[in-house]
Amino acid sequence: MEKLQEIIAQKEVKGISDYFTLYRRLNKMCKEREPSYDKALNVAILSSFTSNGIKESLYVKCCALGIFPKIYVSEYKQYTQEILNPESELYQSSPNLIILFIDAMTLWGDDFFQAYRRSDESRKEWVSENRDEIESLIEKIKTHSSAKILVHNLAVPEYSPLGILENKQGFGFFEATETLNRKLREVYKTDQQVFVFDYDAFCSKIGKQNIVDHKMYYIGDMKLSLNHMPALTDAYLPYIKSMMSMTKKCLVLDLDNTLWGGVIGEDGLEGIQIGPTPAGRPFLEFQHYILSLFDRGVILAINSKNNFEDAIKVIREHPDMILREKHFAAMRINWDDKISNIQSIAEEINIGLGSLVFLDDDKLNQEMVRTACPDVLVPVLPEDPSLYLKTLMDIDDFNSLHLTDEDKNKGQMYAAQKRRKEIKKTTTDLSGYLKQLKTKVTIEEANPFTMPRISQLTQKTNQFNMTTKRYLEEDIKALAIRKDIMVLSLKAEDKFGDNGITGVAIVKKGSERWEIDSFLLSCRVLGRKIEETFLAYIIEKAKNEKAKILIGSFIPTQKNVPARGFFERLGFCALEENREGCEISEYDLNKDCPYPDFIQLIRKD
Amino acid sequence: MKRLKEILADVLEIDEASITDETAPDNVDTWDSMNGLVLVTELETKFNIKFKMEEVTSVKCVGDIKAALRNHGVVFNE
Numbered sequence: 001m002e003k004l005q006e007i008i009a010q011k012e013v014k015g016i017s018d019y020f021t022l023y024r025r026l027n028k029m030c031k032e033r034e035p036s037y038d039k040a041l042n043v044a045i046l047s048s049f050t051s052n053g054i055k056e057s058l059y060v061k062c063c064a065l066g067i068f069p070k071i072y073v074s075e076y077k078q079y080t081q082e083i084l085n086p087e088s089e090l091y092q093s094s095p096n097l098i099i100l101f102i103d104a105m106t107l108w109g110d111d112f113f114q115a116y117r118r119s120d121e122s123r124k125e126w127v128s129e130n131r132d133e134i135e136s137l138i139e140k141i142k143t144h145s146s147a148k149i150l151v152h153n154l155a156v157p158e159y160s161p162l163g164i165l166e167n168k169q170g171f172g173f174f175e176a177t178e179t180l181n182r183k184l185r186e187v188y189k190t191d192q193q194v195f196v197f198d199y200d201a202f203c204s205k206i207g208k209q210n211i212v213d214h215k216m217y218y219i220g221d222m223k224l225s226l227n228h229m230p231a232l233t234d235a236y237l238p239y240i241k242s243m244m245s246m247t248k249k250c251l252v253l254d255l256d257n258t259l260w261g262g263v264i265g266e267d268g269l270e271g272i273q274i275g276p277t278p279a280g281r282p283f284l285e286f287q288h289y290i291l292s293l294f295d296r297g298v299i300l301a302i303n304s305k306n307n308f309e310d311a312i313k314v315i316r317e318h319p320d321m322i323l324r325e326k327h328f329a330a331m332r333i334n335w336d337d338k339i340s341n342i343q344s345i346a347e348e349i350n351i352g353l354g355s356l357v358f359l360d361d362d363k364l365n366q367e368m369v370r371t372a373c374p375d376v377l378v379p380v381l382p383e384d385p386s387l388y389l390k391t392l393m394d395i396d397d398f399n400s401l402h403l404t405d406e407d408k409n410k411g412q413m414y415a416a417q418k419r420r421k422e423i424k425k426t427t428t429d430l431s432g433y434l435k436q437l438k439t440k441v442t443i444e445e446a447n448p449f450t451m452p453r454i455s456q457l458t459q460k461t462n463q464f465n466m467t468t469k470r471y472l473e474e475d476i477k478a479l480a481i482r483k484d485i486m487v488l489s490l491k492a493e494d495k496f497g498d499n500g501i502t503g504v505a506i507v508k509k510g511s512e513r514w515e516i517d518s519f520l521l522s523c524r525v526l527g528r529k530i531e532e533t534f535l536a537y538i539i540e541k542a543k544n545e546k547a548k549i550l551i552g553s554f555i556p557t558q559k560n561v562p563a564r565g566f567f568e569r570l571g572f573c574a575l576e577e578n579r580e581g582c583e584i585s586e587y588d589l590n591k592d593c594p595y596p597d598f599i600q601l602i603r604k605d
Numbered sequence: 606m607k608r609l610k611e612i613l614a615d616v617l618e619i620d621e622a623s624i625t626d627e628t629a630p631d632n633v634d635t636w637d638s639m640n641g642l643v644l645v646t647e648l649e650t651k652f653n654i655k656f657k658m659e660e661v662t663s664v665k666c667v668g669d670i671k672a673a674l675r676n677h678g679v680v681f682n683e
């Protein structure tokens with residue numbers, strides 16, 4: 001895989017032909033010898049016209065990200081047949097992502113040019129017919145494939161035979177196209193498998209006048225000019241990055257000339273630029289947008305070369321600052337180098353360097369961090385602060401396919417974590433610390449509201465995870481309805497805030513013998529006796545239902561060392577180690593298992 | 606001509622020195638109909654011109670491309 005990335009790095013990619021050239025080179029290499037990779041993605045592209053160029057640019061962009069792609073493109077205009085036939089090459093390519101690119105001209109046919117030979121009624125029929133058609137195609141795909149489906153909406157036309165009277169019609173040409181888009185959005189709003197790609201917004205961004213190269217359209221039925229294919233695939237990437245868990249979680253910010261204009265050490269509190277003036281507004285609005293990222297769950301941190309007292313005074317006291325101390329999960333305001341600061345921020349928050357984005361106006365700092373920590377995303381911040389906001393808005397790495405309540409609160413949770421650590425520093429003994437935290441734990445069986453988060457935790461928790469079994473939302477749903485299986489979620493709160501659902505246990509209930517299939521806890525609540533409380537609850541449940549023995553197993557992985565020996569510490573007796581290295585232990589349910597002190601347990605049975 | 610040859614060599618992945626006026630889809634494997642359109646896009650971008658549809662459809666060899674470029678005011682120092 002590194003080899004492929006090297007090839008891309010060597011070539012300066014300027015125009016569409018570079019993507020074609022690189023694609024041929026990479027593809028040839030991969031055919032000779034399949035590269036070693038840990039991220040692979042099968043994509044199928046179904047389109048209603050000649051979409052050459054998508055495959056080539058998507059291939060190159062995936063390789064550049066370290067993803068090994070296999071891309072299948074349906075035969076010209078054959079997408080319906082491919083979708084309907086369960087034996088088709090589409091399904092045989094076992095796609096993880098299916099892109100369905102149907103365009104307005106195809107759906108309108110000749111009526112695209114003569115939309116008003118249809119009546120209002122007939123245009124309404126056009127909407128419902130096409131909606132049904134697209135919906136039934138997607139339903140068909142769903143029965144044969146569990147791939148994520150990305151369906152394009154339609155570019156709303158920019159000309160009408162009626163000109164300025166277009167929006168005076170009962171049910172006009174534009175309105176019909178917009179209505180179909182709206183219906184698609186409504187149908188798939190809560191769908192976890194289908195995502196509507198806003199192609200209309202994409203075209204507006206490029207400029208609808210520039211979308212088509214008319215001679216290419218007549219020569220090759222190309223309804224999107226070749227030049228725009230790389231931009232289109234860029235717009236697909238947030239979906240792909242989210243699917244591959246390659247998204248960023250934390251935004252690390254410089255202060256002087258990044259969050260405000262000027263240098264606090266020289267200009268002083270009154271001299272820096274932030275607030276409702278022409279020079280201050282770019283920073284003001286930049287901060288507003290950063291706060292909205294915080295509200296969708298992005299963790300914030302500071303990495304600034306400054307006297308701590310000078311800088312913190314701005315954050316605490318400047319009347320126009322939007323971002324305050326409570327928004328930052330980690331602050332490095334010192335004279336250390338930016339690289340060790342960024343490494344210690346990652347350590348403090350307990351996330352990988354690959355989850356960080358670093359924004360700093362200083363080109364030298366950018367380059368230093370980029371070179372020393374290649375996993376950190378370091379965007380080029382333009383010299384002109386009026387372009388900061390746009391630069392940040394263009395970063396598409398904070399996306400996710402689902403946004404659970406826990407995700408939305410993540411920024412706050414991490415900032416609260418910082419305050420927790422502060423009292424831990426001042427309190428020397430653990431029980432004194434726990435007493436101060438006033439932890440409240442809520443345990444309940446899985447329900448439709450908690451299932452997405454339960455599945456997400458089984459997918460993402462690596463460290464304190466006894467068996468590291470991964471479950472999709474569908475799997476959790478299927479387990480939860482079974483009488484002989486108990487799926488539990490654990491929610492933790494303390495005086496600093498709500499951590500949300502951070503623990504999951506799945507227990508198989510036999511008549512006398514219960515078995516823990518999964519037991520995990522997010523590492524940010526670990527070490528506060530919450531895990532002990534959770535296990536004590538399961539033991540109590542098993543005793544109440546007259547079970548005699550509780551079995552726990554530990555399957556070692558590269559990452560779950562923190563979980564090793566947990567069951568034994570709580571009084572389980574080690575039994576055996578089977579061939580796969582799985583360590584089994586059992587708990588004699590005649591023994592009592594006391595709940596830890598200072599934790600309030602709320603049972604929602 | 607230097608720039609044209611560079612572009613041709615780049616898009617078609619052939620040796621610059623091998624390119625003559627007679628170079629054509631018939632004697633270059635990589636010059637298929639799709640790559641022909643890529644070539645058009647590339648030439649238009651690099652020379653900052655727009656071909657007419659008829660110019661694109663009537664091109665049979667490199668000599669024809671040169672003629673079309675000349676029509677758009679591109680000067681070759683041969």
